[in-house]
Structures are given as C-alpha cells and as structure tokens.
Amino acid sequence: MAADTSAEPRAWEIVLEHIERQLLSGELAPGDRLPGERALAAELGVGRSSVREALRVLEVLGLIRTHTGSGPSAGAIIISTPGGGMSALMRLQVAASGFPVADIVATRLVLEASVAGDLAAASATDHRPDLAGAERLLDAMDDPGLTAPEFLALDAAFHLALAEASGNQVITATMAGLRSGIEGYALAGLARIEDWHATSARLRSEHRAVVAAIRAADAAAARTRMHDHISGYYAETSPDPARIPA
Amino acid sequence: MAADTSAEPRAWEIVLEHIERQLLSGELAPGDRLPGERALAAELGVGRSSVREALRVLEVLGLIRTHTGSGPSAGAIIISTPGGGMSALMRLQVAASGFPVADIVATRLVLEASVAGDLAAASATDHRPDLAGAERLLDAMDDPGLTAPEFLALDAAFHLALAEASGNQVITATMAGLRSGIEGYALAGLARIEDWHATSARLRSEHRAVVAAIRAADAAAARTRMHDHISGYYAETSPDPARIPA
DNA sequence: CTGCACTGTGTGGTCTGACCACAGTAGCAG
DNA sequence: CTGCTACTGTGGTCAGACCACACAGTGCAG
Incomplete structure (x- = not known):
C-alpha cells in the first residue's frame, strides 16, 4: 500500500516506451531502421529477450517488419500497416x-x-x-x-x-x-x-x-x-x- | 519457388495459433488459467522465450493478464479487455x-x-x-x-x-x-x-x-x-x- | 580485366540454463 | 491452536550460445 510513485515498469515496457517516444519526437519515422536488437538491449540496459518481446508486440501491431540477413532491407523497419x-x-x-x-x-x-x-x-x-x-x-x-x-x-x-x-x-x-x-x-x-x-x-x-x-x-x-x-x-x-x- | 506448403511459421506464431485454436474450440475460456510458460514450451516443442513472446502479444492485446507468485490468481489468465x-x-x-x-x-x-x-x-x-x-x-x-x-x-x-x-x-x-x-x-x-x-x-x-x-x-x-x-x-x-x- | 565462387560479417530467430522476486502453502515450533 | 519459517512454483529477466540468412568483400580462374 506504499505510495509507489515509480511502479517499476517491466523491461519490455521500457523498450516499448522508448520506441514510442522516439516515434512521437520524430526521431524515428516510417521507413527508418531500428537499431539492432543487441544494440537496443545495451542502450537501454535490458536483456535482448526483453527487447525481442517489445519488438514482437510492435510487429503484431503492424508497426514494424523484421527481416533476417544483411543489407538495407534487413533488421526491424518502421512501417505502418494498421x-x-x-x-x-x-x-x-x-x-x-x-x-x-x-x-x-x-x-x-x-x-x-x-x-x-x-x-x-x-x-x-x-x-x-x-x-x-x-x-x-x-x-x-x-x-x-x-x-x-x-x-x-x-x-x-x-x-x-x-x-x-x-x-x-x-x-x-x-x-x-x-x-x-x-x-x-x-x-x-x-x-x-x-x-x-x-x-x-x-x-x-x-x-x-x-x-x-x-x-x-x-x-x-x-x-x-x-x-x-x-x-x-x-x-x-x-x-x-x-x-x-x- | 518450390511448392512450400508449410511456410515454416515462427516459433512464437505456433504458440499464438495454439492458444487461438483452444480459444475457438472452447478449450480455453475467459477466466481460465493458461499452462505455465515452461509447460507450454515443452508441450509445443519450443523454447520458453518463444512462449513468452506470444504471451506478451496476448497481454498487450488485452487477452491475458499475468501475475507472479503462486495461488489461484497467479500465472496467465484469460481475460477480455478489448x-x-x-x-x-x-x-x-x-x-x-x-x-x-x-x-x-x-x-x-x-x-x-x-x-x-x-x-x-x-x-x-x-x-x-x-x-x-x-x-x-x-x-x-x-x-x-x-x-x-x-x-x-x-x-x-x-x-x-x-x-x-x-x-x-x-x-x-x-x-x-x-x-x-x-x-x-x-x-x-x-x-x-x-x-x-x-x-x-x-x-x-x-x-x-x-x-x-x-x-x-x-x-x-x-x-x-x-x-x-x-x-x-x-x-x-x-x-x-x-x-x-x- | 572480367566473372564467379568463397569466405566474412552482421542481422534476426531460437534455445538453454540460470537467477531473481513474489505469493501461497505446508510444516514445524511454541 | 497460533505464528513463524522454509519450501515450491509462478512469471520476469538476463547471458550466452548456436543457427539460417543475406549481403559485401576477397581472391582465384578464365
């Protein structure tokens, strides 16, 4: 019952909010490529699996598309297929x-x-x-x-x-x-x-x-x-x- | 261009489809508790992380609610908060x-x-x-x-x-x-x-x-x-x- | 010089094992 | 009977490893 002001968000929520913030600020826009999962994990101080859970959500919601391999079309790319x-x-x-x-x-x-x-x-x-x-x-x-x-x-x-x-x-x-x-x-x-x-x-x-x-x-x-x-x-x-x- | 009838779904999709099937067949209904993540992973022959990715999607979509700990309210429970x-x-x-x-x-x-x-x-x-x-x-x-x-x-x-x-x-x-x-x-x-x-x-x-x-x-x-x-x-x-x- | 095969590198996809915090429960001590 | 203490099982998280894949460069053969 303590007045927890933080509420300690879960790790994958941190990732989700980070990406949403970047989307709102224009730092990320449709067509852009997200940092790699490993880089994102290191940047946000969470495990790669947590990053993946967030990316999975974004994918199902139609916000990103992921491709394996290398090159310009690989990785997670912001799309908008609502x-x-x-x-x-x-x-x-x-x-x-x-x-x-x-x-x-x-x-x-x-x-x-x-x-x-x-x-x-x-x-x-x-x-x-x-x-x-x-x-x-x-x-x-x-x-x-x-x-x-x-x-x-x-x-x-x-x-x-x-x-x-x-x-x-x-x-x-x-x-x-x-x-x-x-x-x-x-x-x-x-x-x-x-x-x-x-x-x-x-x-x-x-x-x-x-x-x-x-x-x-x-x-x-x-x-x-x-x-x-x-x-x-x-x-x-x-x-x-x-x-x-x- | 071979006639791939399978298309090899990703592991987390297997989990998602499994749960959707059980939902449609009535095997799972609102209020029910899902099997534990480890049990689900073993049952479907996928890793626990893949199960978690699917559960994360279901959670964001408002289909399940997860609680840690033990007891009747713990685990992943089917809800319906669209x-x-x-x-x-x-x-x-x-x-x-x-x-x-x-x-x-x-x-x-x-x-x-x-x-x-x-x-x-x-x-x-x-x-x-x-x-x-x-x-x-x-x-x-x-x-x-x-x-x-x-x-x-x-x-x-x-x-x-x-x-x-x-x-x-x-x-x-x-x-x-x-x-x-x-x-x-x-x-x-x-x-x-x-x-x-x-x-x-x-x-x-x-x-x-x-x-x-x-x-x-x-x-x-x-x-x-x-x-x-x-x-x-x-x-x-x-x-x-x-x-x-x- | 040209063309093709090969290796290198970085990506997502997956699995495994480990540890943590948490909550209920069983069992013991009083 | 009461109250505390371990125990057990849950989700939450992390680290590391391996794979398949696709491109980029290298180097050899022609």
Whole structure:
C-alpha cells in the first residue's frame, strides 16, 4: 500500500516506451531502421529477450517488419500497416468472447453506411472518389465459375475498397479488422444459405445499386442501400435471427 | 519457388495459433488459467522465450493478464479487455503516423453520433438505456475547481459511458482506443483555447443537450448535437482548421 | 580485366540454463 | 491452536550460445 510513485515498469515496457517516444519526437519515422536488437538491449540496459518481446508486440501491431540477413532491407523497419494489427486484435478478441459477433456486425453497419454516404457526398464535389478498383471487383464477382468462398473474398475486398476510397485510414483499418473477426462466421454462415445462386445474384445487384447511388451523389440512398445490404446478408446467415442490429 | 506448403511459421506464431485454436474450440475460456510458460514450451516443442513472446502479444492485446507468485490468481489468465489492446494499437499507430489524427476524429464522429442516435431510439422502447453513470460524470464536470486536464478526463469518461450504455462492446472499445490515440493532441489543444471558462461552459451545456435529446427519444437531435459537439471542439483546438471532418 | 565462387560479417530467430522476486502453502515450533 | 519459517512454483529477466540468412568483400580462374 506504499505510495509507489515509480511502479517499476517491466523491461519490455521500457523498450516499448522508448520506441514510442522516439516515434512521437520524430526521431524515428516510417521507413527508418531500428537499431539492432543487441544494440537496443545495451542502450537501454535490458536483456535482448526483453527487447525481442517489445519488438514482437510492435510487429503484431503492424508497426514494424523484421527481416533476417544483411543489407538495407534487413533488421526491424518502421512501417505502418494498421490493418494487420487491427485484424489480429479483432480475431483474438472474438475468439476469447470479448467481442460478440453481433456487435461487430453492428459496428460494420455504422461505418460502412457512413462510408457510402460520404462517398456519395464527395461525388457531388470536384474531389470525386476513385471507384475503379471497387468496380473491377464487382466485375470479377460476376464470374459464374466462382465458388462461394471465392465470392466472399471478393465481396470483402469490395467493401474494403470502398473504405479505402473514402480516404479514412482509421475506418479502412477498422473495417479490415472487423471483417477478419467475423470471417469464420461468414464462412460458416454459407451453410445456412439455401440457394446460393439466388443469393449471389442479389448481393451483386445490391453492390451495383450502392455504387450507382454513390455515383449519383445520392447520399441518403447510398447509406440505406449499404445498410440494408449488410443487414440483409447477416439476417440470412445468422444462426440467431432475433439479434439483428438495427 | 518450390511448392512450400508449410511456410515454416515462427516459433512464437505456433504458440499464438495454439492458444487461438483452444480459444475457438472452447478449450480455453475467459477466466481460465493458461499452462505455465515452461509447460507450454515443452508441450509445443519450443523454447520458453518463444512462449513468452506470444504471451506478451496476448497481454498487450488485452487477452491475458499475468501475475507472479503462486495461488489461484497467479500465472496467465484469460481475460477480455478489448479496450486496452485497442488503445495501445491506436496510440502507437498515431505515433508512427499510420493514423492521421483527422481520420481518428472523423471516425469518432461517426461512431458517437450513431451511439447517440441509437440511445435515443432505445429510449423510446422499454429497454431504456442506463444513463445514470454518464450523468454522474456530467455533475462532476460542473465542479468549478476542476483543472482543464481533469475536465478532459471526465469528458472522455462521459463519452465512454455513453458508448457503454449502448451495449456495443466493439464500439465501446474502439472509442476508448480512438480517444487514447488523440489524447496527446487533446491536451496539446488546450493551449489553443483562449477562454477556458467559456469553452467549459459550452461543452457542459452541449453534453446536457445530448443527454436531453436521448432521454426525449429524439434520435435525429441526439445525432446532430453529438456531431456538432465533437466537431466544434475539434475545430476549436485543431492546429489545422482546413481539415475538419464533415 | 572480367566473372564467379568463397569466405566474412552482421542481422534476426531460437534455445538453454540460470537467477531473481513474489505469493501461497505446508510444516514445524511454541 | 497460533505464528513463524522454509519450501515450491509462478512469471520476469538476463547471458550466452548456436543457427539460417543475406549481403559485401576477397581472391582465384578464365
């Protein structure tokens, strides 16, 4: 119960905070190479294993990429791929029952409807969003030879492409994570679909309708169409139809 | 270019996947204790340091909590505190310039407006949301002796309380993370406020207005009031007024 | 002089063994 | 029965060793 002002951080936390500080101060920036593990350990007065634990965290969080060997691409390099860390977080939290699937779907609903509305609004300005990538995916989804899982992968890529078109990296990364979190459920839900051919046709038509609303700069339509699209698919594949997010 | 089907995962990934599998299969559930690090290492045929790297990741992600010593509370225990992992992720991504602050604010805007609207809609049903905690925070914010940082802390808690009242754990955790990511900016932005007394009064009045709209089951008003509340504060404290999320 | 094989060096990746602080528990002394 | 003392097992940390890898230089063969 003593008034411990220090709290004695663990060794790996020292490393993490050191790197975070250097990141905030600009001493380290994306593209830079971190000092070697041995050098970092000596510099901070901790063991190499503690350094490695911190680096492992940074790697999973999508902040660094490590390569063995020598040369300019070797070592730990600062990157910024938020999607990876978000996906790992969501996947594991779902696995540990920290995130109910229904909440993930509800969040996706909110974000995607907002993205669709924003894209439509942007279409009315001179900063028209680039939907070429998304539409290429829609064309690919028209291939009748696709299996259901292949179709779902393209579907996920389409939704992600819309998020990217919105330009909001946080929403893009979050949606990538949300999608990863429910990927298992999405695949399992396929079994609940009676007529895949009809469902696929409906999904494709809904996708086109969303894009059309965006291109027409009809924000309200874009929002509701995206909302109904996701909500409808979830209702069709959910094992518990009672708990459908509004 | 040989057809490597294995790809030889790294040792710590083996551990991570093992635990994730056990989580998904129900073999491990929140509250359970993981085997000791030495036992896990022996069981999976990896070194203890590799096990520790995986556990460190799980800890930062908010999936386990570790305690030294002996007894029922010692060891690594499965928990589910998504907020922690989300906060670390956002904080570090902001530090590494992976997440622009403007995108975080924009995301917060979307989520909080949605939360406010949903709470208002719920107020019209018999499942009225519990706003007692949020209102207690509002009362605390009326204390004229508060410093600006103290006020901001209560403000953050208030917004989080609303998210919690919505019952969506994903949104709650995400908002906690978003908030952590821009905490530094929020504190730095205080310097840009000319008349803190007036700003504080306005913020408090806006908070009350949002809660009033929720209680009145006026979803549209709740949404717009929350939207304007956040957007307005950000406009006041942003160093770059040009980039205000719509 | 050119080109290729070889060795050198530094990187992350991993394992092992050791020690520490800590907390509960069993056992002993009173 | 009470209270103290070792004991045991936990995570936390460190040091050292070895490996695979990839580049950089060297030196020999042509």
